[in-house]
Amino acid sequence: MDVFERVAQLIAEIEAAEAPTPEAVEAFRIRFLGSKNVLKPLMGEMRNLPNERKRDFGQLVNRAKTVAQERYDALKSAASHAEEQSAAADLDLTAPAEPRPLGSRHPIALTMRRIVSIFERIGFAVAEGPEVEDDWHNFSAMNTPEDHPARDMQDTFYVSEGMPAGPNNSAMLLRTHTSSVQARTMEQQQPPIRIIAPGRVYRNETISARSHAQFHQVEGLYIAERVSFADMKATLLHFAREMYGEGTKIRLRPSYFPFTEPSAEMDIWWGLETEHDHRITKGTGWLEILGCGMVDPAVLENCGIDPEKYTGYAFGMGIERQAMLLYNITDIRLMFENDARFLRQFASVI
Template sequence: MEALLQQIENYKKEINAYEAANAEAVETFRIKYLGTKGLVKTVMGEMKNVPNEQKKQFGLVLNEFKLFTEEKFASLQAQTINDKQETINNFDWSLPGDSFAVGTRHPLMIVRNEIVSIFKRLGFAVAEGPEIEDDWHNFGAMNLPEDHPARDMQDTFYINQNPAWLLRTHTSSVQARVMEKQKPPIRVICPGRVYRNETISARAHCFFHQVEGLYIDENVSFADLKQTLYFFVQEMFGKEVKVRFRPSYFPFTEPSAEMDISCLICGGDGCNVCKHTGWVEILGSGMVHPKVLENFNIDSNKYTGFAFGMGIERVCQLKYRINDLRLYSQNDVRFLKQFTSAL
């Protein structure tokens, strides 16, 4: 009994001498002395070894020891709060705040939003559709015969056969869904991600992003198509950029044309990007094929229209001089930080 009382006195001296410089030290005190496995619990556990005739006297000693420890803990807490308040009161609130990293949109989203903004000024609405498509909306409705290369298993990711479900190869499927639900006049752009089974390299990827446009109304001509695209190019790349159209072929348009712009890298003098031609292809376009209109019960004798489609990656590459398509999907922070100012 005497030895235990002496031990308690020693503990009191230890507790009384304890000093805490911060909240962490106060918490350390609580755990060491008042915690579930702390010193106070251990000492009070000695009650079972005290003779019955001394339990009352020893209980008073234990309670006094517990209260002493709790008061010391409360004192340490109050001291820490006062120190913290004094620090706050003495703080110079006129100092500049801590800097923090500013996020940014992905470069593809920056370009996508800019393209959408340009065409919205021309009255185009935005239409979106599913990335998993059926055969009809992706191919059949767009006048793509069954033996067209885009239907080949080497080019298209098929999810199911009979019925055929696939990852869309172009956002023309969105145009199909718009024509299915809406009658002319129709004026929409269709941005979105598409998929093709291609070898991943600096110039190609198994997925990429497109923006396609569709305008159907009475008396729509190829001249309307050209002027629309002229406006887009000048707004996106500047007034000094030159444009040319080349005859081409697409199953869903007739006549069809590829559109090139003068190379922004070399100014039309010739470089590796434009393959020393001075021109870079940015989109395909043409007048909507009458059969496509008829597939959706649109009178091709009354209505005409034009359509166009471009890869957002290609436009982004020209705008920001990006030489590797893989950079878009590698999530390299060093690459993405370059676009912080382009919010």
């Protein structure tokens, strides 16, 4: 058998080769494409051929190498597909799925979303602002005098010093309320304005079961022509009934806030049916949930809004307070400790 016949025979062997498993495919590669494959010695036979036949022989050997590579690729692909099919066939599709632990929303997030949803349905837009705020937007623009107790270091976390005298002052602090978002909105937008401002706030307070150095607020602001105290009361009554039930009763008590006049605190009738009710309402049956009032004309003027043309109301509430009422949580610290045992209780709450 001459060398041409030997190469032709190898090509026929390559084309007819079968390799149903990855191991057989690897054996094929070693035999025909490896560093010591059976085609490599054939090139040495070229020196024994007449010159006129060397070209034809070289082309035949190269064809054998090409056929081997193509066959190897086809066998490798087929074996891989067969292996995948075999693995899929071994799956028991009737077996129960492995249980996956479900995450849960945080009670603060649940409460915030519920409050925001109530106000969004009656036309309030969500506004946001920086948590590191300047003194002007946090205090001065909101009609807080320089000697007001809220400016004292015992209440406020200052991050830099500055002169708290005007909108260009450099004093920076962690915002003590989201009223700063109201100030920024009034500076940038002319009435009508109807916003709510949810977010995290900070106060330098002793951490206890009822208070924390960081917490969350939702504040609301509505400014337009001929807005009245009655409009505010109707809005807050709607909120209370959406939040706590259709039969919820409210009352407004006179209060004082530097950025509203007149000002009030709103209570809801909680009842006196249990010992818990007596404790959280201090035996009155009424429970304070938010502060509110008509925007002080000085605040409107500070923010570039004509107080002769426009009036408005504002309100604010602590989200942790609402969450504690909704879910009967007795210690605010539980909301900041990331205890999985506590958080898992809210896994089924949407």
